[in-house]
Amino acid sequence: DIQMTQSPSSLSASVGDRVTITCRASQIITTYLNWYQQKPGRAPKLLISAASSLQSGVPLRFSGSGSGTDFTLTISSLQLEDFATYYCQQSHSVPYTFGQGTKVEIK
Amino acid sequence: EVQLVESGGGLVQPGGSLRLSCAASGLTFSTSRMSWVRQAPGKGLEWLSYISNSDPATIYYAESVKGRFTISRDNAKNSLYLQMNGLRDEDTAVYYCGRVSGLGRGTVDYWGQGTLVTVSS
Numbered sequence: 001d002i003q004m005t006q007s008p009s010s011l012s013a014s015v016g017d018r019v020t021i022t023c024r025a026s027q028i029i030t031t032y033l034n035w036y037q038q039k040p041g042r043a044p045k046l047l048i049s050a051a052s053s054l055q056s057g058v059p060l061r062f063s064g065s066g067s068g069t070d071f072t073l074t075i076s077s078l079q080l081e082d083f084a085t086y087y088c089q090q091s092h093s094v095p096y097t098f099g100q101g102t103k104v105e106i107k
Numbered sequence: 108e109v110q111l112v113e114s115g116g117g118l119v120q121p122g123g124s125l126r127l128s129c130a131a132s133g134l135t136f137s138t139s140r141m142s143w144v145r146q147a148p149g150k151g152l153e154w155l156s157y158i159s160n161s162d163p164a165t166i167y168y169a170e171s172v173k174g175r176f177t178i179s180r181d182n183a184k185n186s187l188y189l190q191m192n193g194l195r196d197e198d199t200a201v202y203y204c205g206r207v208s209g210l211g212r213g214t215v216d217y218w219g220q221g222t223l224v225t226v227s228s
Contacts, residue, residue, distance in 0.1 A: 001170075032211045036152075043203055043218035044144075044152060050210040087152055089213060095169045096154040096213025 002026050002090050006099035012107040019075040021102045023088035028068050032092035035064055035073045038101075039084045047086075048073065078104070109133040109217045111204050116222030123194050123226070129187040129204030129219055137182040140207035142215055143189050145200040153200075156189065157212050167212070172198075194226045 003026035013019050023033065031051035036044040046055050048064035051071055061076040075082055083106055088099040115127040131139070143155040156178040159165040166178055177190040187204050201223050205215035 032213075034209075034214050038152075043220055044215075045218070046214065046216045049208075049214050049216070053209075055216065089152070089154070091209075091211030091213030094157070094167045094212075096157075096211070098152040098154065101151045 001095055002029065002093055002097055004088055004090055004097050004099040006086075006088055006102050008102060009100065010103040010105060012105045013078050014107045015078055015080060017078045017107075019078050019082075019104060021073045021086055021088075021104075023066075023071045023073070023099050025069045025071075025090055025092075029090045029092035031067050032090055033064070033066065033071045034089045034091060035062075036087045036089065037082075037084045038087065044087065049091075075104075109206070111206065111217060111219035113202060113204050113219040113222035116202065116224045118225045118227065119194055120228050121195060121226055124190070124192045125194065125224060127189040127191065127202055127204075127222060127224070129189075131185045131187065131206075134206060134217070136180075136185040140212065141178075141180060141187045142205050142207050142213070143176075143178060143187075144203045144205060144215065144218075145198075146203070146221075147197070147200040150200075154213060155202075157207060158187070159212075191224070194224075196226050198224060199226045200224060 033051045035048040038044040052064045157167045175193040201221040204219045206217040208216040
């Protein structure tokens, strides 16, 4: 199985901060990488697919980059509604594993 | 508007069975690829199963549920199912159905609200 490792596991940030979350795959997955946002008690929401393709309706402050094994989710200017847990997921090979999540909290 | 509504969760004893359903609307279900993902209380997301839109369907499972869970679909009823047998304590989780789209077969672009399955004696 492909292992997905996110860092950090949690972070504290202020509104307006630039936030970067990294995700590393245990083997090459080209750009088969998704990012999801999940708020407490809610279903996950797809933000970015294929490593850098922003889903319709997702604010432009979110961006994704990377290929191969190393990927990044960046929030250029953190807003109140962005405080949530973020998961990466590889869609390259079964099982389509998720990272352990990164919780973004208010500083 | 795409809507996915799961049902069928509840309390079940270890070794028991449950059948989850996912009713889809607002999309062309027959041409949609679908998946199940779960989340144990306070834990992360775990991909469980995938079913294609082809006939016969291509089906994949996570090792943790292979041989115990069965994914299926009824296009006439716009519904996805997950038959869960031999349930264990560690199967306690919120179960989400989702539509698969985009690159690869793991990308879920629409999610249901989830249904809670509790396995306990």
